[in-house]
Amino acid sequence: MPTATKSRPKSNRELIFGDLWEYDPAPETADPKLKSRYDLFINGQFVKPKRGKYMPSINPGNEVKLADIAVADQDDVNAAYAAAKKASDGVWGKMSGLERGKYIYRIARLLQDRAREFAVAETMDGGKPIKESRDFDVPMAAAHFFYHAGWADKLEYVAPGREVKPHGVVGQVIPWNFPLLMLAWKLAPALAMGNTIVIKPAETTSITALKLAEIFQEADLPPGVVNIVSGEGPTGAAVMNHPTASKVAFTGSTEVGKIIMRALAGTEKKMTMELGGKAANIVFDDAPLDQAVEGIINGIFFNQGHVCCAGSRLLVQESVADAVLEKLKRRITVLRVGDPLDKNTDVGAINSKEQWNRIDELVKSGVKEGADLHQSACKLPPKGYYYRPTLFSGVSMSHQIAREEIFGPVLSILTFRTVDEAVEKANNTAYGLSAGVWTDKGSRILKMSTELKAGVVWANTYNKFDPTSPFGGYKESGFGREGGRQGLLDYCKVV
Numbered sequence: 001m002p003t004a005t006k007s008r009p010k011s012n013r014e015l016i017f018g019d020l021w022e023y024d025p026a027p028e029t030a031d032p033k034l035k036s037r038y039d040l041f042i043n044g045q046f047v048k049p050k051r052g053k054y055m056p057s058i059n060p061g062n063e064v065k066l067a068d069i070a071v072a073d074q075d076d077v078n079a080a081y082a083a084a085k086k087a088s089d090g091v092w093g094k095m096s097g098l099e100r101g102k103y104i105y106r107i108a109r110l111l112q113d114r115a116r117e118f119a120v121a122e123t124m125d126g127g128k129p130i131k132e133s134r135d136f137d138v139p140m141a142a143a144h145f146f147y148h149a150g151w152a153d154k155l156e157y158v159a160p161g162r163e164v165k166p167h168g169v170v171g172q173v174i175p176w177n178f179p180l181l182m183l184a185w186k187l188a189p190a191l192a193m194g195n196t197i198v199i200k201p202a203e204t205t206s207i208t209a210l211k212l213a214e215i216f217q218e219a220d221l222p223p224g225v226v227n228i229v230s231g232e233g234p235t236g237a238a239v240m241n242h243p244t245a246s247k248v249a250f251t252g253s254t255e256v257g258k259i260i261m262r263a264l265a266g267t268e269k270k271m272t273m274e275l276g277g278k279a280a281n282i283v284f285d286d287a288p289l290d291q292a293v294e295g296i297i298n299g300i301f302f303n304q305g306h307v308c309c310a311g312s313r314l315l316v317q318e319s320v321a322d323a324v325l326e327k328l329k330r331r332i333t334v335l336r337v338g339d340p341l342d343k344n345t346d347v348g349a350i351n352s353k354e355q356w357n358r359i360d361e362l363v364k365s366g367v368k369e370g371a372d373l374h375q376s377a378c379k380l381p382p383k384g385y386y387y388r389p390t391l392f393s394g395v396s397m398s399h400q401i402a403r404e405e406i407f408g409p410v411l412s413i414l415t416f417r418t419v420d421e422a423v424e425k426a427n428n429t430a431y432g433l434s435a436g437v438w439t440d441k442g443s444r445i446l447k448m449s450t451e452l453k454a455g456v457v458w459a460n461t462y463n464k465f466d467p468t469s470p471f472g473g474y475k476e477s478g479f480g481r482e483g484g485r486q487g488l489l490d491y492c493k494v495v
Contacts, residue, residue, distance in 0.1 A: 023336065026343040028130045032121035037068045038206065040076055040230065041213035043083035044223030050075045055232065057207055060127035060349040061340045061384045069206045072229035074238050077198065080227035081244040084169045084196040087224030092196055093166070095222075101152030104191055106219040107212075108145035111138070114215070118208055122180055123340045125207045127349030127385070128303050130341050140465060141184035144483075147467035148188035151488060155193065158485055164492040166194035167270060171245035173236045174209075175252045176202035176351055177306040177407075182251055183209050185482045187226060188467075193491040195247075198227045200239045204352050206230040237263075245269060247491070251308075254405075254431075254476045272480025272490045274308070274472055276405045277433030280426035281311030281462065282416075282448065285319045287438035291460065293327045296411070299436060299462040301335065301347055301389055305409040306355075308477075309434035311462055313402060314413045315422055321415045325393055328411075332376045332389040339381065347409060350385040359387055359408035366392050366401040371412070397428055405431070419444065423451045432474030436462045455481075 037054065039046040054068040072080070087093070092100070111118065119133040128137070151158070158164050170190050174182040179201060190197050201209035213228050229235055240248050240260050247270040250260055254276040264271060281299050283292050299311030316324045340348035350356040367373050374391040387409055395402050395412040402412045416422040426435060435454040437445050449457040455473040458464060465471065470481035480490045 023344040028341045030116040030120045038210040040070045041228040042080045069230050072231040072235045077238040080198045080229050083224035088168045088196040091222045092225045097153040101149045104149035108142045110215045111142045126205045129345040129348045137181050141180045144184040144188045144467045148192040152192045158488050159494045163495045167246040170195045171239045171248045172199040173250045176205040179205040180208040189487050190491045196225050200236045203232045273478035275478040277308045278429045278431045279311050279434040280313045281436040282315045284439040285317040286440040292438040295462040300411045318415045337378045356385040362406045371395045427453045430476040433477035
């Protein structure tokens with residue numbers, strides 16, 4: 001329950017916006033069962049890196065080291081691919097889909113059993129609020145394993161009338177914004193299709209990936225089916241460029257995606273890339289504004305804006321622009337920013353100091369270029385990487401903050417007058433991952449969904465995901481799909 005502290009009479013504004021009322025701390029107390037050191041997971045066993053190198057994993061909420069993480073070199077990656085190749089040619093490649101599905105189901109159930117533990121570990125390692133890890137990341141990761149386990153013995157329906165075969169060995173690299181969920185997005189369809197895997201988690205968020213390896217052991221997953229090689233950029237390059245991989249999958253920045261594509265040009269490797277985004281969230285004058293404001297807040301401040309499909313460009317019809325801006329300014333005032341492990345926290349810690357600096361640099365560019373800055377006046381913790389929820393009004397398409405992916409809790413607000421202008425502005429970007437449309441007219445939603453160059457278009461909602469629904473982008477947001485039958489097609493050869 002909130003506790004009141006009286007010092008002087010408060011205005012109605014202060015009463016409404018929380019200056020008088022503060023929430024008592026509500027910390028999550030579950031034990032994340034962290035180890036002081038995490039080794040590589042190769043051929044079903046945890047093994048030390050051949051060169052004995054480790055890197056620290058830092059809690060961005062308080063800047064305290066959580067654990068030392070192994071750094072794999074080329075020899076370690078070679079060993080991981082050798083184990084994956086052996087498993088592909090042997091037990092996993094020869095196993096029936098029905099039997100493979102049993103292992104994937106078992107992984108899903110074990111993850112559910114340890115959900116609270118994984119949620120706390122995810123929050124401590126990445127900085128996101130515990131209520132997001134608890135209510136979204138971990139349940140959705142389990143859901144992906146459950147969904148794809150159901151496909152494992154039904155692969156003849158992935159491409160009806162055609163035969164499908166696994167690629168064999170797959171190399172994968174995942175980002176730091178959704179460490180466990182991205183792991184599930186990558187592993188589950190590849191396993192269901194009969195592939196074996198070498199995967200590299202992000203250097204700042206490797207803990208839940210290596211904790212999941214403990215579940216693989218508990219599930220008796222055959223050795224070599226999944227191999228986890230943590231490390232930094234060179235480790236990821238070794239995974240992507242390894243000659244044993246028949247297919248690679250990458251989620252991360254557009255810049256790194258381009259480097260990978262150039263490196264693999266001319267090879268026969270199949271690729272899927274889920275890259276950056278600069279999504280438009282479009283509000284028409286007939287939209288339910290209070291509902292739209294909640295969707296806008298979720299679209300940009302969920303996971304501190306560390307979301308490739310974040311609705312970071314808000315396009316508002318001119319006639320309601322002032323009303324929407326006022327509602328947003330009031331709404332960010334009551335967002336609780338602080339300890340990610342507190343169940344009351346709405347906006348947690350930025351993942352790293354480097355990312356904080358990137359966000360701050362772009363915010364300063366917005367001020368320099370003349371946009372109007374609006375920030376929450378919330379009190380930030382003395383330690384940790386925290387950034388105030390930020391709005392920019394008076395933004396034009398030429399502003400850097402309207403063109404570049406910020407990957408933080410920063411919203412750029414632009415206006416439009418007509419449907420055609422909204423479409424033109426929304427599509428005026430190098431990216432094409434997602435978009436949102438807020439309107440009372442079904443016909444307008446259908447028109448916008450066909451004209452917006454985005455892989456996912458949400459209507460009167462935002463950030464809704466489901467394992468059965470494909471997700472992916474166009475243009476510099478990448479190619480290929482994850483989730484649904486379409487995602488399975490990217491992990492098989494159709495003959």
